Amino acid sequence: MEFNIWPAIGWSLLATAQPGFAASEKEDDIIVEGTVNARFVPESNRSLPFTVNHYDALALEQAQIKDAQSLLWQTPGVALNTDGQNPESSIKIRGVGSINQVSNDDTSVVTMLNGVYIPQGNITNRLLDIEQVDILKGPQGTLFGSNSEAGVINIISNKPTERFEGHIGGEWGTRSHAFGEMVVNVPLIDTLSSRLALQYDQQDAALNNQQDGNKPLTEPQNFAGRVSLGWQPDERDTVLFTADRQRQRHNAAAMTLLDGRNEISVPKGAMDDGGNDTTLTLNWQHEWDALLFTSVTGWGRYYHFSAGPSIDARISERLYGTDYDSWGMFSDRQAMFSQEFRLASTPDSPFFWVSGINYLHTGRTHRYNGGWSEVPGWDYDPMNAQIHRRFTYDGIALFGETTFPLTERLELTTGLRHSWEEIGYRARWHANPGYANPGPTMHNDDQSLFEHYFTGRIAVNYLLNDDWNVYATWSRGHKPGGFSNWDTSIASGEPSTPYKAATVDSYEAGAKSLISSLKLEINPALFYSRTRNDHYFALIDPSRSFATVTENVDTESKGAEVSASWKPHADFTLKTGIDYTRATITKLPANSQSGGRTGNRIPDVPLWGASFAANYSHPMQLAALPVVFNANLNYRYSSPREADIGNHFKLSETHLINARLGFKSHWGDAYLWSTNLLNNRSPVFGFDYPALAVEDGGTGRGAHVGTRRQGRVLGVSYQYYF
Template structure:
C-alpha cells in the first residue's frame, strides 16, 4: 500500500497495488465498509479503515490500528418542507428510512419500504399499478382511479402518480413518510400524508459500488453505481439495477411458476456548480417492470398458491415509468430561488381477470377463464418555482407557485365488440407558502396555506356491440393548510401541536363502463389534530418520537355499482381515525442498536354508504386494511474483528427484524378479516476493507399472509398471498 499527496487538496491518498487475483478474492470476501458506514445511522463509534475516514474520504491514518475511532454523527436532516431541516424540528410526525437501511433490510421497492412501517398500510394485488396507501388509518376506502389517492408521491421535488409506489429503491438517499395532511406543500392528493423521496446526487469525489445477489426462487439482483467529477464544475452519477425471480404463484396447467417477473431501472444525473451559489441538476431515469401480473386467487390459497390460466398469458405485461427533471438553485444572499421543471411518463399494459378455479366457484361446471386487457399511457409536465430561506436560517419560510398538466388514457378490452376507451386531462395551478416564526427562544409558530385550482376533463367511447360517447368537465378550487406550535423543552426535545386541513380532489372514475358511470366523483376533505413529542440525545445514541392524532374525513371514496344500469359509480362515506404511535432507537454500546415502532389505531366508517360494490356499508364498520395494532422491532450489531487471512479491517454486522401486523378488515363491508401475521427477516454480513459478503433471509417464519382480500359471496373470497420464506447471498464492493 502506498500513499501520495493530492496536489489539489493536500490530502493523503491511499493507493493499492495488488495482484488482480488478490483483488478478486478480496471483493468476493465482502462489501461496504467506509462508504456504507458513513451512510448508516446505526453507530456512534464508527470503525475507520486504513486510509479513509467515516465518509470514505482519504485521511492520514495508521493502517494497522484497527481500533474504533469515535465519529460524531450528524443530526438527521430531511426536506419534508422543501428545505433542509433537522427532523426533530419538523412540527408534525414523519418517519425516515435511509438508503443504507433500504439495502440492509432488502426493501427493493417503495411498496416494500411502506409496508415495513407500523402505521402505513398498503392494499395491492401484487401488480405494479395497484397500490392504495393509507397512513394512520386514513386514505381512499376504494381507489376509483389512478388519480384518486390520499398519499402524494414526490421524487426529487417532482410529483409522481401515486400508482408508482412500485418504483425501485435504486441509489436512494432516503425515503421520508410525512404523516397527516400535507396539502400546503404537496397539493390536493395528500389528505393522509406524503412520501418524499430523495435520490443520491453526483459527488465531487469518485465513488461507487457494485452489488450482486442470488437467492431461492431464482431471485437475482445486479446493481452498479458510479459518481464523480467530470470537470472543475461538472459532476455526474449513473446508477443501474436489474432484478428478477420466479413468481411465487404456480400455473396449474404447467406446474411451473406463473411468470418470471423482471425489473430494469437506471438513473443518470449531472450537477453543474455554476458559481458558489448557483447550481443546475439534470436527472433522467427510467424503470421497466415486466411480467409482473395482478393476482386474484381463490382463498384458501393452497401451498403453493396456484392460478389456472393459459401458459405465457402474462408475457407481455409491462409497466414503464420515466422522469426527466431540471432543478435550478440560485442563492440571493439570505434566501434561495429554486425552479424544478419536469416531464414524466407512465405506460402500462396488463392482462388480468378470473382464472378457471374462480369461474368454477362462481358459475359451476367447467367454464373458461374470464380475461381482460388494460392499457394506459400518461404524460405530465410540471413546474415548481419557489423562494425560500437558506438551510439553517433562524426563520424558516418558503413561498411558491406550482403548475402541472397531465394527459392520460386508460382503455379496457374484454372481448371482440366489448371495450372502453377513456381519455383524461388534468390542469392544475397553485400558490403556497409556509413559515416558522420564533415567538421566543423556545416557542415557535408555524403557519402554511395553499390555494389550488384544478380543471379536469373526460372523454370516453363505450363499445358494447354499438358505440356511445361521453365527455365531461370538472372545475375545482380549494384551500389547504396547517398551523402548529412547537416548544423546545430542552435543546434536544421538542413538544408540538398541529392542526391541518387536507383535500382529496374529485375526478372521473377509471371503472366507468357506461355513460351513466361517467359522473364525476366528489372530493374528500379531512381535518386533523396531532400532539407530538420528539427527542434526540446530543450524542445521537437515543431518539424517541411519539404522537397522538385524530382525523375526521368527509366523503371518502368507495366504488359503487348500479345493478339497474349495470354501471359503476363512486359512493361517499365519512370516516374517523384516532390513535397513538411511537418510534425510536437506542444505541447502547458494544456495537448494538435496538430500534422499533408501535402504532395503535382505531379507524371506523361513520356514515352509511348504499350501493357499494360488494354490498352496503354501515356506520360503525372498521376501515378496511387498517389493523388496530402494528409494530416492529429490530436488533442490529456491528463489531470489528481481529485481523485474519490478511483481510483489511474485518468486521461482522447483523440485523434481526421482527414485524407484527394485526388482523384487519378485508373490505368496507367487513365481510371477513385478513389474519394477523408476524414477519422475521435476518441479514448477516462480513466486511473487509471496501467489500462485504452477506446472507439474507426474508419471511423466515414462512407466513402466507394476504396482500389484500375481496369478497364475492359466502363461499368465494379472493386475494393474493405474499412470497414465502426465501434466502440468498449477496456481495457488495464500494470504491
Template structure:
C-alpha cells in the same frame, strides 16, 4: 381490490396491440413487542446509568466507542418542508428510512418499504399499476383513479404517480414518510400524507458501489452506481439496477410459477456548478418491468398458492416509465430560489384474469375470464419557490406550482380460455388534469423556545373526461369537465422543553378534489365528488443520552368528509362516499445501545371507522361503525443492527461482522368496506449476516422466515360467498456480495 375492467390497445398512440393468444383486537403479538421494547429500553438505561455511577461518571457524560469515537446515532436531516431541517424541529410526524437500510433489508420496491412502516397501509393485487396507499387510516378506501393522490409521492421534489410503487428502488439516499395532511407544500393534495424519495446525487469525489444477490425462487438483484467529477464545474452519476423473482403462485396447468417478473432501472444525473451560489441538476431515468399482472387467487391459499390459467398469460405484460427533471438553485445572502421542472411518460399493459378456480366458485362454471388493461400517462410539473436558508432561525417558504397531465385508461378486449376474444365489448377513457397553486409557510419564534407555524395553499383544479363504452356492439359516449378552487393549510405550535426535546401541536386541513374514476363501464358512473380532511396531532420529539437515544411519540385524530370508495360486484364498478374517522397514536425509538449495537422500533395504533350507513351498494350494505379496510389496529417493527470489528480471520486482516434482524407485525384488518371478513395478522422476520473487509462484503440473507403467504389484499363476492386475494412471497434464503469505493 383488483381492477377487473378493460384497457385499450386500439389506440393511435403507437403502441402495438398484443396477440390475442397468450401463450409463450387480536393484539397479542403487537403488545408483546411493545412491552419487550419498553422493558429493554428501561432496563438498558438503568443498567448503563448505574455502571457509569459505579465508575465515578454521570449518565450525561459522553461515552466513547472502542475505536475512540463518541457513541451516537447518525445525524438526520429531512426535506419535509422543501429545505433541509432537523426532523426534531418539524411540527408533525416524519418517519425517515435510510437508503442503505433499505438495501440491507432486500426490499425490491417502494411498496415493500412502505408495507413495513407502522401507520402505513398498502393495498395491491401484485400488478404494476394498482397500488393504493393510506396513512393513519386516511386514503381512498379502494384504488379509485390514477389522479387520486390522497398520499403524494415526490421524487427529488417533483410528484410521481403513487401507482408506480411497484417499480424497483434505484440508488436512494433516503425515504421520508410525512404523516398527516401535507396540502400546503405538495401540490394541493396529500390529504393523508406524503412520501419523499431522495436519490443519491453526483459528488465532487469518485465513489460508488456494486452489489449482487441470488436466492431461492430465482430472486436476484444486481445493482451498480458510480459518481464523481467530470470537470471543474461538472459532476455526474450513473446508477443501474436489475432484479427478478418468481411469483409465489403456481399455475396448476404447468406446475411452474405463474410468472417471473423482472425489473430494470437506469438513472443518469449531471450536476453543473455554474458558480459558487448557483447550480443545476439534470436527471434522466428509465424504469421497465415485465411479466406482472393483477393476481386473483382463490382463498384459502394453503402452503402452495395455486391458480388455473392458460399458460403464458403475462408474457406481453410490461410497464415503462421515462422521467426527466431539472432542478436549478441560486443562493442569496439570506434566502434561496429553487426551480424544479419534471416530465414523465408512463405506459402499462397487462391482463386481469379470473382463473378457472375463481370462476367456478363465482359462476359455477370452470372457465376463464380476462380483460386487458392499457394505461398511458404524460405529466408535466413545475415548482418555483423562494425560501429561507437551511438552519435559519426564521423558517419561511413561498412558491407557485403547476401540473398538466393527460392519461388514458382503457379496456380494449375481453376474452376467455385459450385466448378467445369476445367481440363488441370495450371501454376507452381519456382524462386531463390541470392544477395550479400558490403556497407559503412560516415558522416564527414568538418567545424563547416557543415557535408558531402557519401555512396555506390555494389550488385551482381543472379536469376533463371523454369515454366510449361498447357493450354487445353498441357504443355509448360519455364526457364531463369540472373545476374546483380549494384552500389547504396548517397551524401549529412547538415548544422546546429542553435543547433536546420538543413538544408540538398541529391542526391541518387537507382536500381531495373530485374527478373521474378509472373503472366506470357505463355512462354516468365515472364522476366522484370531493372530500375534505381535518386532522389534529400532538406529539413529542426528543433525544437523550448525548444523542444515543431518539424517542418520538404522537397522538392524532383525523376526520374525512366524503371519503370515496369503489363499490364492486363482479366486474361492475360504482363510486360511493362516506365519512370516516381515524384516531390513534405512534411511538418510535432508536437507541445506540453500544458501539456495536443499535436497536430501532416503532408501534402504531389506529382505530379507523366508517361513520355513515351506505345501503345502496352492490357488494352489501356498509354500516356505520365498520372499520376502514386494509388498516390494522396494531402494527409495528423492531430491528437490531450489529456491527463489530473482529480479530484477523485467515487472509482477512481486519474483518467486520455486520448483522441485522428485522421483525414486522401487521394486525388483522378488514378486507372490504362491508367488513365481510378480516385478513389475518402476520409476523415477518428478515435477517442478514455478512463479513466485510476494506469495503467488500459477503453476506447471507433470509426473508420472511416465518414463511406465511400473508395477504396483499382481499375481496369478497357477496352472491357466491367467494373470497380471493393475492399472496405475498414465502420464505427464501440467499447469498449476496457488495463492494463500495
C-alpha cells in the same frame, strides 16, 4: 464539489476512499438525529411538528428494502392494498385514504422523486441509488398540493460528487432470485460531475400455476437506470439533472381463492403485466445573501398494461361449478409536466419561510377491452365492450409556510395554499359483437370539473428542555373530485357521475426527544382525522357482472404511534415502535350498494402494528484481514385487518422478518441473508364475491379472493466498492 440542492445525512460507505471498510468503523457511540427534507430544506426531524419516518441509505440496506412497496409494508401506520403490479394500488396513512381507489387519480398519498410528482401506482418502482426516503404523515397540502391528504413519500436519490467512486455487486437466492447493481460516479470537469446507476432483478411470482405443472405463474423482471448530471458554475448556483427509466415485465397480477393454498389456475402464458416509466427532473438553485431561489421542472411518461383471465379456474369452479373461460386487458398511459418556483429563507436565517407557485399538467388514457367471457350473464354485462377514457388535469397553486419564534422556547408554524384545478374527462364505449342488450352499441361522454380551495396547517412546537419538545398540529387536506376508471353508466347512454372532492381535518399532538445521556431517542404521537367524501367503487353484482357504482363515504381515524431508538453500545443499535389505528366508516350514502355499514372498520388498516430492528457492527480480524462483522434483524407485525368495506372477512396477521449477516472489508462486502424468514404467506389484499343462486347458474357459494405475499427467500450477496 457536492451538488446538494437537498443536503442530507451522508452515507460514509460512499464517501470514503475505501468505503467497504471505513463505513463501519466506529465514529461515536451516540444516536445521530436524522435530517429530513419535509419542507424542501434539510431540517432536524425534531424541529418538525408532525411525524416523519426517515430512512437513509444505510437503513434501507440493513432492512434489505429495494423497492417502494417493500418500504411501505415495513412502515408503521401505512396500509397498502395492492396486487403488486396494478397502477391503481391504494395507500392509506393512519387510516386516511380511498376506501378503494376508483381511479389512478384518486390518490391520497403523493409520491415525489427529486422534488417531482410521480404517479402513486409506481409503488413497485425500485429504490435505486437512494440517499433517503422521508414518509411525511398527515395532510401535506400546504407545500405538496392536492392528493396529499394522508401524507407524502419523498424520495431523494444520490447526487453526483467530485470524486471518482462507485460500486458493483449482485445477489443470488432461492425462488430464482437474481439481483445486480452498478453505480459509477465520474467527475467530468471541475464544475461538472456525472453519476450512472443501473439495477436489474428477477424472482419467481408468489403463486404457482396449477395449469403449468405447478410452476411459478411468471418470473417478474425489473430493470431500473438513472443518469445524473450535477453542475456548479459558481458558489451561488447549483444545477442537477436526472433521467430515470424503469421497465417491468411479466409482473402478472394474480387473484385467486384465499383458501390457504399458494396456487392459481389459469392457462399457461395467459397472464402478463408490465410497464415502462420515464421521469426527467431539472433543479436549479441560486443563493443570495438572504434569499434562496429554486426552480424545479419535471417531465414524465408512464405506461402500464395488464392482460389475462378475469377470474381463474379456482374462483370460477367455486362460484359456478365449472371452469369458465375469459380474457380481458387494460392499459394506462400518462404524461406529466410540472414547474415550481420557490423563494425561501437561507439556512442561517433567524426563522424559516418559503413561498412559491406550482403548475402541474397530466394527461392520461385508460383503455379497456372486455375480450370474452363464458360466465353467465356476460352477454348483458356493460363491461362486454371496448372502453377508451381520456383524463386531463391542470392545476396551479400559490403557497407559503413559515416557522418563527414566539418566545425563546415556543415556535409557531403557519402555512396556506390556494389551488385552482380543472379536470377533463372524455369516454367512448363500444360494445363487443356478442353484446346482447338492445339499443345503441356506442356511446360517448364529455365532461369537465373546476374547483378552487384552500389547504394549510397551524402548529406550535414547545421546547420543554434540552432533551424534549412537544407539539400540536391542525392541518387541512384536500383531494379533487374526478371520474372513475370503471364507471359503466355510459353503456346506458348516461353520463358518468363524478366522485366528489374529499377533505380531511387532521389533528396531531406528540413529543420528540433526543436524550444524549441515555443514548435514546423517543417519539410518541396521538392523531385524529375526520374525512368527508372519500371514495369507493362497488361491483353491483360481482358474481355475474362487472358493472360498477362509485360512492362517497365519510370516515374517522384515531390512534397513537410511538417509536424509539437506543444505542447502548457503540456496536449495537435497537429500534422499535408500536402503532394503533382505529379507522371506521361514519357515513354512507342512502341505499349504499357497497355492503358497508356505519361503524364498519376501514379495509386494509390493521388495528395494531409493531416493529423491531437490531443492528450490530464490530471490527475484527479474519486471519490477517481486517474486517467489520455486521448483523441486521428487522421485524414487522400487523394484526388482522378487514378485507372489504362490508367487513365480510379478515386478512390474517402478518409477521415479516428480514435478516442478514456478513463481513465488510477492503475486498468487498459478502452477506448471507433472508427476506420473509418465517415464510409468512398472509394475503396482501382481499375481495368478497357473493354467492350466485343455483337457479341463476351458480353454486350457491361465495368466495374470498385475493393474492398472497411472496414466501421466504434465502440468498448470498457480494458488493465491491471502488
